[in-house]
Amino acid sequence: MPRDVALVVETSGSTDAPKRVMLSAAALRASAGATEQWFGGQHGQWLLALPATYIAGVQVLVRSILAGTEPVVLPPGHFDPRAFAVASARLDHERVRLTSLVPVQLARLVEAAAADAAVADALRSFDRILLGGQAAPAGLVERAAELGARVHRTYGSSETAGGCVYDGIPLPGVGVRIVDREVQLSGPMLANGYLDDPERTEAAFTTDADGSRWYRTGDLGELAAGAHGLSRLRISGRADDVIISxxxxxxxxxxxxxxxxxxxxxxxxxxxxxxxxxxxxxxxxxxxxxxxxxxxxxxxxxxxxxxxxxxxxxxxxxxxxxxxxxxxxxxxxxxxxxxxxxxx
The missing domain is CATH 3.30.300.30 (ANL, C-terminal domain)
Structure with a gap:
């Protein structure tokens, strides 16, 4: 294992065998720093609602360490909207309040908020809710926004030390390009590769002639013109989910x-x-x-x-x-x- 590796995260393997992603301390700091820049340099307090073995959970801890704040940790086990509301109340109301969720958690919160004012208040209390892990079902973010929740869609993976594109816009220092319809990402937050798996490392990471490294995501997407002249990334599917029928x-x-x-x-x-x-x-x-x-x-x-x-x-x-x-x-x-x- 390379000496600079600080963490090995096992991917979920929803469609293929799990991979063990090697991340350096520099990559973790770069990811957390890019998120902080996107937040406008604000140091907030986080509610950890995801497993710390999952890259989004890891990043909640890394951001908290670098910000010098202590996260509030949601009790492990089945996700319960009421427990989320109780944990949210323990956050410092004088600080920016932050959390990361996956779509199934947000969906349960939105559903519970319709009948539970405490859950609705908890959703509204966060300055930013980062939503990632998978594509959100149609209308979910809009329904959350109607309740007053400030949700931001994130895109990334363990190989990029977590989300690196927020609401379609790359974070500072992140490069995005489309090669043969595939989304490729670059930046200081890229992983070293896969532990004891040089073949998959070579397949997933490529280095240009100028020395810049890129991660082949396997996702299909396009860069579309957005507001203020910014290109916005839109994901259309997986390169490996195309079948011949x-x-x-x-x-x-x-x-x-x-x-x-x-x-x-x-x-x-x-x-x-x-x-x-x-x-x-x-x-x-x-x-x-x-x-x-x-x-x-x-x-x-x-x-x-x-x-x-x-x-x-x-x-x-x-x-x-x-x-x-x-x-x-x-x-x-x-x-x-x-x-x-x-x-x-």
Whole structure:
């Protein structure tokens, strides 16, 4: 292991085998410093609501150490909106109040806030809520904003020492480029690579002729013109979520966005299942009794989104709860197994 490595974080491995990401102290400080600059140099107090083994949780601790503040730690275990509200009340009201959440946590808070004034007050009490880990369901951030929550979408990974693009804008010192539709990131917060895995390190990190290092994210995206002449990054899906169905390329991320527009399917997950005739077909896993739509409804949604007939889901599985990884992301590998085993 390189001598400058301060931390090894194991990735969640939602679609492939977990990787152990090596991060130097310099990379962790660079990430925390870039966030502080984005905050306007303000030192705040954090509520740690994520596992400290998850990069977003690690960064809450790093930012707190560098700011000289003590974070309030949410009790471990099942995320409870009421416990979140109680912990929020322990933050120093004279300081900027900050927290990092994943979408499933924010969704539970928004739902609970409708009937619990204490939860609604807690959401409003934060100066900034960083939201990352995965794409937020359509309308979630808007519903949170209606409650007075100040939520910022973040984009990054363990390989970038956490979020490095906020609301589509790169943090200070972060470079973004699109190569063959793939998003690549650079900056002093990049990881050294993967522990004891030179092949995947070489595949994920590249060095230009001028010596600058770039991380190949595997995400598809584009840089679009934004306000004040700034380019805004928009993620459209994963490079590895494109399947061939009946000879037609189908991006599962696009199918998932279309399906999530159906009432009751805001947190549905789309994965591929094998098909003897078509090769692979999209399949949907969903939790909750509200998801009462049929496959015909889902097909209508993908058609309305302008997707090809090959994008129509052919199987749907309802579950009491979707299996999740420690990071809060859906366990797509497990869901693919469950859908493959479910009756056609």
């Amino acid at each position: 009946g000879g037609v390329k189908v991006a599962l991320g696009e199918v998932e966005r279309a399906v999530r527009a159906v009432p009751g399917f805001a947190e549905a997950v789309v994965v591929a299942i094998d098909d003897a005739e078509w090769g692979q077909r999209p399949a949907v896993a969903v939790a909750g009794a509200a998801a009462s739509a049929t496959l015909a409804d889902l097909a209508a949604a993908t058609d309305a989104a302008g997707l090809s007939p090959a994008a129509r889901p052919v199987r749907m599985l309802g579950l009491d709860a979707l299996p999740q990884l420690a990071s809060g992301k859906p366990d797509r590998r497990r869901l693919a197994q469950l859908l493959a085993e479910s009756p056609a």
